[in-house]
Amino acid sequence: MPKRFTRAVFLSMMGGCAVAAVSGKFLLDALNARVKFPIRMLGPSMNRGHMIRDGKMPKAATDAERTKTRVTIIGGGMAGLSAGWWLKRNGFADFKILELENEVGGNSSFGKNGISAYPWGAHYVPLANPESEYVRMFFQELGVIQGVDANGLAIYNDLYMCHDPEERLLKDGSFQEGLVPRRGLQPSDKQEMRRFFEVMKRYRELVGRDGKPGFAIPLDLSSQDEELIALDRISMAEWMKQNKFLGKPIRWYVDYCCRDDYGSLPEHVSAWAGIHYFAGRKGVAANAEMNSVVTWPAGNGFLADKLREMLNGKIETGSAVFNVSSTETGATVSLFDVKENAAKIIECDYVIFAAPRFLARHLVSPTRRDETVSSPGISAHAERSQNEPLQEQFESAQYAPWMVANISLKRVPEGKGVGLAWDNVSFSSRSLGYVVATHQNITTQRDAPTVITYYYPMAQDEPSESRRILLERTAEDWSQLILADLEKMHNGITAEITAMDLWPWGHGMIRPSVGYIWGETRKVMKNSMGNVYFAHSDMSGISNFEEAQYQGIEAAKQVLARVMS
Amino acid sequence: MTYSLLITAFVISTCGLVYELIAGTVASYLLGDSVTQFSTVIGVYLFSMGIGSFLSRYVDKDIILKFIQVEMLVGLVGGCSAALLFMSFEHVENFRILLYALVTAIGVLVGLEIPLLMRILQDKLEFKELVSQVFTFDYVGALLASLLFPLLLVPYLGLIRSSFLFGIFNALVAVWTVHLFRNDVKGTFGLRSAAITVAIALSAGFVFSDQLMTWAESSTYQEPIIFSKSTPYQRIVITCKGKEVRLFLNGNLQFNSRDEYRYHEALVHPAMSSLKNPENILVLGGGDGMAVRELLKYPSVKTIQLVDLDPEMTKLFRAKGLLSQLNNDALSDPRVTVINQDAFVWLRKSKDKFDCAIIDFPDPSNFSLGKLYSDTFYKTVKRALKPGGVCVIQSTSPYFAKNSYWCVVNTLESVGFHTTPYHAYVPSFGDWGYVVASIDKFEHPAAYPANLRYVTDESFRQMLNFPPDMVATEKCVNKLNNQKLVHLFESEWGEYVETF
Structure with missing residues (x-):
């Protein structure tokens, strides 16, 4: 018996080694994936x-x-x-x-490091509307608008207009082009989507009884037509319900847009403001499609x-x-x-x-x-x-509180489906995803290091409560939260990160309640x-x-x- | 003991299904067409399990021993299957034979498992109970495997590690069974040692799977590698066999010394010979110096500026040796200045003007490369040309990607260039396209430098002819904000990649 016992011990030790090697590898990977980069909490003073x-x-x-x-x-x-x-x-x-x-x-x-400049907040401007006179004046002075073509359309500087591909959405495990959900839609969802954009198109082209555009930029130039003004008295969520936009895809999209532009949920945003996001932008350019935007590495x-x-x-x-x-x-x-x-x-x-x-x-x-x-x-x-x-x-x-993080990466995060875009969004995340600071670069280099700007509006709770949470969380807490979110978009991305800077905005932006x-x-x-x-x-x-x-x-x-x- | 054995049924069925899924996935990764691959793999696998079940009748003695041996074999073969398939793909003439042989082997072994296990259990349970319990555990294991595989295994472990991991489980089942029947089986020490050795071997595979894959990838080049280096920008690999030297960047063939003269003569001479006494030349890309070698055949040339991002490339092709022999030491010529910068960034800052620009970028296979074929980029090139200047652009194959090719032509025209499209046959690449873009109307060269092997007045005139299968069906201009070319290129080359 003793002999056998020794053998058993020997063998189970060997078995133990095998198990240890495997779990060691797991541990090693986990360690590798652990935060090895500096995290800095910056932010307004x-x-x-x-x-x-x-x-x-x-x-x-x-x-x-x-x-x-x-x-x-x-x-x-x-x-x-x-x-x-x-x-x-x-x-x-x-x-x-x-x-x-x-x-x-x-x-x-904005901030800047060895890789690129990057925004800490606002990061684009849509093409200027006909009524947005000041914007056009300023853009002309800066050379963002370089001239006017034979049809009177502004010619924008190609280098500043957001390069293709602009947006992609991670849904059901792979990235699709654009932010409007397309995969796995029921015919009724598709129908609803189409109807939504038709309604928005009508609002965009609408001129009030006072002869002013229904939704102008700046908004003070909008029509004072009582019918339109009344939209300010209900929430965007209410408006969606009244107009029978009930499907999950369209509600996700509107929810995303409200969080993106106002840092708030459709329940808390006036329907007038909610619609303004879609109906306000009418800018056209000689050398770009409608809905184009201008952007720069520094936003x-x-x-x-x-x-x-x-x-x-x-x-x-x-x-x-x-x-x-x-x-x-x-x-x-x-x-x-x-x-x-x-x-x-x-x-x-x-x-x-x-x-x-x-x-x-x-x-x-x-x-x-x-x-x-x-x-x-x-x-x-x-x-x-x-x-x-x-x-x-x-x-x-x-005021909606926001957390913005600039994350330096060894290489661009590709992921499944369509390739890296300027704006990269995840369907299942509470964040708005990230924009890529080096998107506008023209380079022969592939797999270049980059900086991504990650936006997280704290839209779920009461602003004062969110503000408390925003400040209470340490840099470590925030980085864990952000990494967990990004890992869902790009498995293994933690190992590619070289630095993370955080910028809490206590009063990020006014909420158009x-x-x-x-x-x-x-x-x-x-x-x-x-x-x-x-x-x-x-x-x-x-x-x-x-x-x-x-x-x-x-x-x-x-x-x-x-x-x- | 009964309970332990039922757990065993559960584990082995999980392993069995994972091997099947691995084989199906590897096959669709490597061969494409996932529907065909999955259904043939599943079919062959299930059929082989049938064979295994049938063969179990021939096992009369030592059932427990046989079961343990089968477990070890399943662990070994199944565990190594993914690594084996990936590593052999480049080396095996008929990959499918290997694939189905492997699937059959695993299938037969897995098919033996359950019948043997049931016979081990037959004295311990009533028949009704036996069938019910074994199959319950078997099917629950199958469900677990089918959930684990896409949700955890593939995303977090990858195929190779998953297969090693489940191989280890099979080996551990063997160890466990030896332990359970330590009093009924002879030679437990030998059996146990063998099973543990299998487990350790598989663990080693699991731990070193990255190294295995790197080694496997490096052996995908058919010829002996004489140089390889990963720079911050790309992976440079040079192979040499006999007199043939090949350069690969990120695995893509850049030239083969046997026929590169065709590519580079066609790239340089029509544009250069159309000019009277060209003096200042710009080369974008082309760090291998072959285009510069051709340019130095013009005595009027005073300066050549070569802009290539990767200093390793230019250093490699400047250093005296086999590679500098290929370009006749072109990069050491006093007229040549090498600038290791990004082409667009440099070009925008440069105040120099050029008689001729040779643009030799990689194909527009992704969005960052697509920008180097945009109207914005060509406007910048145009500003850098002297009056009457010309440039020439390598612009992918008008045979494989005709719309992409003509999109480059249209884009050049959209910024006000006169264009002269032509194409040449380079055996290593196929039928390859170029465009001369000139500020004034292109004048056919009156004469070419002496001793050219490919480009002559007559051969160039043939290059200008585009047969109907190279005529575009779509017309578009590639801009930064639409990246039309990349979308076209993807769809056109995608067709060819899928049929391979």
Whole structure:
């Protein structure tokens, strides 16, 4: 027996070795797949923002540096930059743009590494509509639009127009072309899809009784036809139900589009806004199909950077404005210069407040805190108190939180089905998938390293709850969540990653809730307070380049009119 | 013990079905046409199981011993099946014979398993119970296998590892059975050792499957490899047999030294000879220096700038040796400047102007290569040409991909070039297409350099003739935002790839 026992031990050891070798291999693979790359949590300087909110900014000493500028623009996002661009273009140079962060751009910020530039937020602009005059003006100046053909159609720069293939969707295990689900559809689903796009086409071509387009870009130029405005009073989900769009594929598609453009679910988005996504874009080009977009490796950071160059010398970054007071004769802006670690005061005639609108509650004060200058601004005070309930209401305006990640890869992720596109989406994911920063490159290199920008709107919960979760999760938590999602799209992608940067957007974009776009709140928000004018896409209710630019330029126009008079 | 044996039935049926699925999948991967492959593999497999069941009647003695031996064999043959099929594909003249032989062998062995197992169990259970229980476990195992295979095994392990893994399971069943019947079977030590050896061998296969595959892939080249290197941009492989040197990039043949003169003479001379005293020449792609060799036959040439992304390529073909003999040391000529950059990026920044540009990129088989055939790219080339300048583009085969070929011609015309399409026969490639794109109307060369082996006035005139089977049926312009060419190329070459 002992002999046999030894044998048995020997043999089971051998067997154990075999099992160990196999499981060791598994373990080794698992280790290989483990995170071996640096993860960085970047993002807007929430500290600075929260210090302003909580009134913790160091107050200006009496001997604080005082400067005079006729117009102060607060906020260096697209609205503020566009306001500056307009002033400069119209020969007015006595202005400053104050930006809280160390770089301008706001939602059009971008980053750069050894592989490519990449966006931190907005990453494309559709072809400009006939009514989008400012966009066309700007594009012409930048050479995005290079001329006009014999039919009067704009000729866009080929290098900036999104190269084919634009989009692909991972559904049922393989990638298909385009984002509209095509595989495995019931005839009734297909029929519904067709009907949906027909309805949208009608809305796109619709002209209201006032002669204006039903859905315009910027949206303020849209028809005020009561029939259309009524769409703002129901949710997109409700509209879908009323119009019998009930199939899963069409509901997925609309859900995706609402999350993509508004960071929110169709249940929380006004039907007017939901339809605007499909019916608003009418841009055509001499050298592209309709629905084309222009894009750059840095996304709309390209536009922000061009504006920054144009406005050289006018921009003060690291300027944490903590108080704006309107007086009878002008306005006083108190700020903390982060770079010099000193409080400063700017006296000006007019302020263009191009920061997110919800900040006005914390920053724009009716009375002057600065005792050295005479009486407080009565008019502003009056307006403020008059606006108070609406301010409250606006406080309830909701901002969708987002997580954006830029992920460097050793090579492009191909996957089953059609090849890598610019925008790559998974049918089953709560994320919006990713865009490829190197998509616009023209290169002989195959299998080149790339950067993908991954978008995750936190659309499911209440925004305040989502915001809490967004900040509570560590870089490690987020990377695990993102990797799990990406692994479902591309098995083994973790091993290809060389770096991951994260950018949490607490107030990513305004949510066009039911009643927001054509309701009272937005109307009142647009009103100036004394010498303070408001400019931000929040006043449109839709967060994109065209709206931000429009709000910025409209505010600049009003200020310019008063400066000139 | 009964319960243990029923579990055994469950495991072996899972293994059996996995082998069947592996064979079917490998066959459709390698041979295409999955419907045919799957149905013939399943048919042959099931039929072989029938043979196995029939043969079980001839096993009279030592049933347990035979069962253990069968398990070991199934593990060995089934476990190695995927690796064997993949590795032999390139080397076996008639792959199907091997495939069906393997499927038959596995099928016969698997067919023996259940009858033997039932006979082992016959004294332990009532007949009614026996049949019911064994088949229940058998079919449940089959269900498990059919779910595991597409959901876990193929995506996470791959075919080769899956097959090794299930081979290991079979071997472990053998070990387990030896253990169960340690008192009934003679020579347990030998049996157990053999079974464990099989398990270890299969585990080794499982662990080193990547290395196995790499080795298998490197042996897909028919000729001896004299050089191979993976650069950040591509995998360069050079083979040599007798006097024939072949260059492969990412597995695609770039030239064969026996007939490359045809390709490169046809690429360079019609464009170059049409010019009076060309001085400044641009070559995009063509890091092997063969096109440069042809260009140096023109005494008027003062500068040649060669733009090729991969420094390894140009270094390889510049270094003195077998390869530089092929291009007559062209890359060491003082007139030649080698620029290792991306062609488009370099061209956009360059302020130089050229009399002639030779564009020799890989075929537009993917979207990034497709951009190098776009109207935007050709506009950039046009800006880099001197007045009266010409360029020539290798533009895939007008026989295999006629619409792709003519799409290149149309795209060149769309940016204002005069085009002169022509094609030449290169045995290694087949009928190959080129386009001369010129700023002024193309003038037929009056004379060619002396000692050309292929291009003459007469042969070039023949190259200009396109028979009806090379005439386009579709007309389109390739743009960055439509990538028409890549879509066409995929569909046209796809037809040929599928029939192989």
